[in-house]
Amino acid sequence: MITGSCHCEAVHYEYNHTPRWTTSCNCSICRRLGALWIYAKVPLIKVTGPTISYAWGEKSLAFHSCNICGCTPHWENLKPTEPDARMAVNLRLADPEVITTVRVRHFDGADTWAFLD
Numbered sequence: 001m002i003t004g005s006c007h008c009e010a011v012h013y014e015y016n017h018t019p020r021w022t023t024s025c026n027c028s029i030c031r032r033l034g035a036l037w038i039y040a041k042v043p044l045i046k047v048t049g050p051t052i053s054y055a056w057g058e059k060s061l062a063f064h065s066c067n068i069c070g071c072t073p074h075w076e077n078l079k080p081t082e083p084d085a086r087m088a089v090n091l092r093l094a095d096p097e098v099i100t101t102v103r104v105r106h107f108d109g110a111d112t113w114a115f116l117d
């Protein structure tokens with residue numbers, strides 16, 4: 001299990017899975033957040049604490065930020081189409097020693113929608 005928390009520690013997550021990699025995405029929001037996403041099926045992730053959410057465009061995803069300190073712990077799928085829909089938590093909120101154990105893959109979410117490695 002990987003755990004993470006925002007800066008003020010009001011929001012916590014538990015990620016009950018083993019990530020094969022973490023995704024650094026260059027899309028319009030991920031590049032601004034500087035997030036490293038790790039994905040899992042929704043039931044394998046638990047997030048607690050006060051957040052505000054942000055969605056735009058087709059509103060298929062909502063990015064959640066702590067409503068006290070502003071860190072972004074996760075995004076949720078607003079249009080889950082399959083029973084095994086996924087969500088993601090931001091590995092940047094985990095212990096730095098944990099972050100170094102996970103391979104980073106760069107994803108071209110801005111253009112080709114493919115990994116760049």
Ligand SMILES: [Zn+2]
Pocket residue numbers: 006007008009010011066067068069070071
């Ligand atoms: Zn916070």
